[in-house]
Amino acid sequence: MKTEQKVHHFSSGIKLESGAGLDSFNLIVETYGELNSGKSNAVLVCHAFSGSHHAAGSASTDKKAGWWHELIGPDKAIDTNKYFVVAPNNLGSCFGSTGPTSHCEKTDDYYGKDFPDISVLDWVNSQEMLQKKLGINAWACVLGGSLGGMQALQWAITFPDKVKKAGIIAAAAKASSQNIALNEVARESIRKDINFYEGDYLKKGLFPKSGLKAARMLAHITYLSEDSMNDRFGRKMQDSDSKVGETVDYQVENYLQYKGEKFSEEFDANSYILMTKAMDSFDPAKKFNNKLDEALKNIKAKLLIVGFKTDWLFPVDRSKEIQLAAMKANIASSYLELDGVQGHDSFLFRTERYENNIKTFLGS
Amino acid sequence: MQNPLTNIVMKWIEPDSTVIDFGCGNGSLLTELRDKKNILGYGIEIDQQGINECLKNNISVIEKDIDDGIDEFEDCDFDVAVMASSIQCLREPNVALKKILNLSNRCIVTIPNLGYWRCRLALLLGRMPVTPSLPSSWYGTENIHLCTIKDFEDLCNNEDFIIKENMHLNKNRQESSLAKLMPNLLSCEGVYLLAKK
Numbered sequence: 001m002k003t004e005q006k007v008h009h010f011s012s013g014i015k016l017e018s019g020a021g022l023d024s025f026n027l028i029v030e031t032y033g034e035l036n037s038g039k040s041n042a043v044l045v046c047h048a049f050s051g052s053h054h055a056a057g058s059a060s061t062d063k064k065a066g067w068w069h070e071l072i073g074p075d076k077a078i079d080t081n082k083y084f085v086v087a088p089n090n091l092g093s094c095f096g097s098t099g100p101t102s103h104c105e106k107t108d109d110y111y112g113k114d115f116p117d118i119s120v121l122d123w124v125n126s127q128e129m130l131q132k133k134l135g136i137n138a139w140a141c142v143l144g145g146s147l148g149g150m151q152a153l154q155w156a157i158t159f160p161d162k163v164k165k166a167g168i169i170a171a172a173a174k175a176s177s178q179n180i181a182l183n184e185v186a187r188e189s190i191r192k193d194i195n196f197y198e199g200d201y202l203k204k205g206l207f208p209k210s211g212l213k214a215a216r217m218l219a220h221i222t223y224l225s226e227d228s229m230n231d232r233f234g235r236k237m238q239d240s241d242s243k244v245g246e247t248v249d250y251q252v253e254n255y256l257q258y259k260g261e262k263f264s265e266e267f268d269a270n271s272y273i274l275m276t277k278a279m280d281s282f283d284p285a286k287k288f289n290n291k292l293d294e295a296l297k298n299i300k301a302k303l304l305i306v307g308f309k310t311d312w313l314f315p316v317d318r319s320k321e322i323q324l325a326a327m328k329a330n331i332a333s334s335y336l337e338l339d340g341v342q343g344h345d346s347f348l349f350r351t352e353r354y355e356n357n358i359k360t361f362l363g364s
Numbered sequence: 365m366q367n368p369l370t371n372i373v374m375k376w377i378e379p380d381s382t383v384i385d386f387g388c389g390n391g392s393l394l395t396e397l398r399d400k401k402n403i404l405g406y407g408i409e410i411d412q413q414g415i416n417e418c419l420k421n422n423i424s425v426i427e428k429d430i431d432d433g434i435d436e437f438e439d440c441d442f443d444v445a446v447m448a449s450s451i452q453c454l455r456e457p458n459v460a461l462k463k464i465l466n467l468s469n470r471c472i473v474t475i476p477n478l479g480y481w482r483c484r485l486a487l488l489l490g491r492m493p494v495t496p497s498l499p500s501s502w503y504g505t506e507n508i509h510l511c512t513i514k515d516f517e518d519l520c521n522n523e524d525f526i527i528k529e530n531m532h533l534n535k536n537r538q539e540s541s542l543a544k545l546m547p548n549l550l551s552c553e554g555v556y557l558l559a560k561k
Contacts (some may be wrong), residue, residue, distance in 0.1 A: 114537050149551045283400075288504060302422070302424075320436065323426060324436060324440070325438070327406055327437075328439055330404055332424045334418070334419060334425045334426065335425075335427060336415065336427045337427045337502050353412060356416055360419040361419050364419055
């Protein structure tokens, strides 16, 4: 699989939905496969909250596996023998695209807490600038899961002529009250970390690691299903020689401690707050009197909406809602309800049927 | 693969209309209607193979068990709904029909006729009928609300469904003048275009 990584610089900057702007910005992008001569085989994949531009490729000694490596690759659901897959890291994230940990020329310091608020629409607008830069007139498809699915939906709404198909997976047309509540608990644990300093920790050479870790531990639970946790950990006790901490009794505790710790070493606390806020505020129907079908009525892309039965973060009814609104607006749209055992995270894992359905949708 | 129903319903469907097909299978009817009448079609299907075929044919398909109810579609508006060979499998076919006619202007329904002479003969000989329109054995069938042509037309009368068009088919699923003559005895299957009063 031909893989390239590149940092694209946009010197013209971008005006954001909030009214603020960035004078210039970078997007770090990985691509897989080759763009055909007609530039008609490009597929944009949008990452979820904690994802990055590293979407495909198996793990190696110096690199983790891509977050969607089970679905992207030669002969996989998103077949890199056929498609040129473009995977950017989102603005405001912390893996190489401009975000709170980036250097701000104006202040000659980190952006930190002063990084402007970002929305799903801002991401889509920045991705459209990337599309132009790559000389692509229309994506063959935009696909994403969770927060990535929200971007796919926003793409279809905002740029009807620039996307032929959209795969909206394990997503919702807006965050629920419960979604916002869970995000707020996570944010609060970050804010209350003694090293947070109102978001100014980088300037002091500090990092609110324990707050970020607790936030991730909570969020991680919401990505799994009760059954998958029971199957994997049950009430099994952790061996004392492999405990990550003295307080750990059960395997599930050890797992969350380990995952939280790892995440807190990789992710940025301001990015966490920024990106969960983007998720919370996503609501394309808001400008249309809360009528989602009105928001969708100019879509030209064919939609595939996929929900997973064990997902309780964005339950299947949230996916169904999008398809129903699309149907009401006379937009071609399909809805699939897949089994997936991993809860919300199911969208990351290959099953025969999932692969088959995505492959067929892309090829149709 | 040609869906035998297509030729029959083709003339009942206006160009550019929106069509919802409950139990659409592989989407063959919607595909043909799209190609010949430029309709916008949505198929409802639970079978995974059928769903994937629909995706392949570029037909919008919604994964759903119709028996769980169709209330969620009540805000939608279609020109035509199709209910082919599945109304007799539903828990409350009369309620379902009423709901379908609330969300579409017209509804095309097919009914396997239990009054067909072969069915009557089978029962006379002490056996459950197995015919082209009722192909399954008694233990394998999903049919729970079988009726005759007369029974169905009574239901339409009682529920104020207007029969706009009808057609009575022989065992080869073709229009037949013989079946038209005495539909309750000689037709294997009835096809109806219903509207609300």
